[in-house]
Amino acid sequence: MHMRPDEGEGSGGPMNADEAEVRQRRPMDEEGASAEPDGATGTSTQQDGHFECNICLDTAKDAVVSRCGHLFCWPCLYQWLETRPNRQTCPVCKAGISKDNVIPLYGRGSSNQQDPREKLPPRPQGERPEPETHGPFHNFGLGDGGFQMSFGIGAFPFGFFASTFNIGNGQFGGHPPRPNVPQNPEEQFLSKVFLWVAVLFMFWLLMA
Amino acid sequence: MASQNIDPMLPTMQNKEKKVNATRRKDGHSVTMRLQRELMNVMMSGSTEVSAFPEGDNIFKWIGTVKGPKGTVYEGLSFKLTLEFPADYPFSAPTIKFKTPCFHPNVDEQGNICLDILKEKWSAIHSVSSILVSLQSLLGEPNNDSPLNPLAADTWNNQAKFKELVHEFLKKNSKNKSS
Numbered sequence: 001m002h003m004r005p006d007e008g009e010g011s012g013g014p015m016n017a018d019e020a021e022v023r024q025r026r027p028m029d030e031e032g033a034s035a036e037p038d039g040a041t042g043t044s045t046q047q048d049g050h051f052e053c054n055i056c057l058d059t060a061k062d063a064v065v066s067r068c069g070h071l072f073c074w075p076c077l078y079q080w081l082e083t084r085p086n087r088q089t090c091p092v093c094k095a096g097i098s099k100d101n102v103i104p105l106y107g108r109g110s111s112n113q114q115d116p117r118e119k120l121p122p123r124p125q126g127e128r129p130e131p132e133t134h135g136p137f138h139n140f141g142l143g144d145g146g147f148q149m150s151f152g153i154g155a156f157p158f159g160f161f162a163s164t165f166n167i168g169n170g171q172f173g174g175h176p177p178r179p180n181v182p183q184n185p186e187e188q189f190l191s192k193v194f195l196w197v198a199v200l201f202m203f204w205l206l207m208a
Numbered sequence: 209m210a211s212q213n214i215d216p217m218l219p220t221m222q223n224k225e226k227k228v229n230a231t232r233r234k235d236g237h238s239v240t241m242r243l244q245r246e247l248m249n250v251m252m253s254g255s256t257e258v259s260a261f262p263e264g265d266n267i268f269k270w271i272g273t274v275k276g277p278k279g280t281v282y283e284g285l286s287f288k289l290t291l292e293f294p295a296d297y298p299f300s301a302p303t304i305k306f307k308t309p310c311f312h313p314n315v316d317e318q319g320n321i322c323l324d325i326l327k328e329k330w331s332a333i334h335s336v337s338s339i340l341v342s343l344q345s346l347l348g349e350p351n352n353d354s355p356l357n358p359l360a361a362d363t364w365n366n367q368a369k370f371k372e373l374v375h376e377f378l379k380k381n382s383k384n385k386s387s
Contacts, residue, residue: 055298055332056238057245080332083299091332 054092055080062116064102068095074116077102239297243267246336258340260291268293271307272340280348281371285378289319289343291336301330304339309381311374313350313361317381321346322356 053060055076062074070092072080081088081099090097104115244267250260260272270291276282288307294300304326306319314322323346325334334342355361363370 056242057249057335058238058241076332079299083296094331 060105063105064116065105066090066095066097066102068093068097071105072102074102074104078117239293239295240267242298243293249335250337253337255337258337258344260336260340263290268295268297270336272304272336274340274344274347277344277348281367281374282347285374287347289340291339298332298334301326301334302336302339304343309378310347311357311360311370311377312347313352313355313357313364314346315360316356320356322351322354 051059051063051071053063053073053076054070055072058073060071060073063071064074064077065071066077068090070090072091077097078099080091081097088098089095099117102117104117243262247260247262247267257275257277258273260270263269263271270293272289272291274287274289276285276287286308287310290305290307292303294302304321306315306321309317310319316322321343323342325331325342326339350361350364352361352364360370360373363373
């Protein structure tokens with residue numbers, strides 16, 4: 001009985017609902033205590049809700065709990081974190097969250113005590129580099145065909161952006177750089193060269 | 209040579225998106241599951257203020273209804289909306305539009321809505337019912353700082369005039385749509 005579900009700090013659910021759940025559970029011992037106070041009948045359908053994943057709304061599988069106390073299936077949370085690598089926040093309360101500070105939960109009798117975080121992703125997927133280069137380049141709203149811009153003025157902000165981005169790369173959302181990502185040093189070098197050419201060009205324009 | 213002027217970060221981003229896409233395809237089933245659960249929640253909630261139901265057989269497309277909040281210029285009106293869910297819902301926000309013409313500072317003539325939780329503030333815990341409730345409160349409390357409908361934003365302070373315009377807009381645009 002020391003495993004009351006509402007123990008522990010920061011559970012997101014309303015407190016009285018938790019109490020109602022505990023009340024719900026007790027009648028299992030005291031047979032037939034059916035006269036429940038108000039609200040208890042209502043919670044019988046929501047009772048499972050306390051252990052539902054906040055993302056898929058199903059009972060949490062490979063459950064992990066965040067430091068802020070919110071429960072998720074690890075696959076669900078993993079996908080959430082993956083869709084926004086730059087802004088890793090708890091979907092419920094927007095607290096900071098990361099792969100390393102969620103806690104896996106192991107229920108009794110589960111045969112597989114492996115850390116769910118090690119199960120997913122099962123293994124890195126094959127990555128194939130894009131043959132062509134229309135990428136989402138939101139920051140400039142240029143869309144595709146960015147490289148078709150005339151050299152000169154166009155290259156200036158472009159090169160500038162690229163090179164600053166490279167510098168900021170290290171602290172990018174705490175994600176270690178993937179080993180097989182083509183971080184082409186050639187490309188980095190070229191973009192720096194273009195930055196300087198563009199800077200010189202601008203300078204020349206100003207002087208002329 | 210074409211790629212030399214491209215941000216070197218780009219391949220990473222593309223690959224990442226690819227990867228996420230791959231995950232998405234796998235769990236199209238779980239999206240359906242989640243939408244079915246939401247449908248159940250909406251129906252069980254028994255709310256008279258907001259409601260929603262899939263349009264036809266496609267569970268990725270719903271029609272929602274929001275009643276104009278009491279004590280506002282929209283009182284007594286009821287607005288229909290279309291909700292379209294992306295294949296990676298709930299990791300991306302659904303696309304929601306007003307089907308009933310709505311004269312409101314944050315709704316444009318096509319029914320597009322400007323609401324932060326449907327854009328950059330989207331979170332996977334939002335659900336159909338929570339969105340519809342948010343939209344209902346948006347009706348009564350517009351954000352006049354970033355209007356999609358500048359006329360509505362300017363008129364908001366004159367509530368009597370605003371109410372007139374709401375009904376005028378509704379009449380005019382309903383005729384155009386012939387619905």
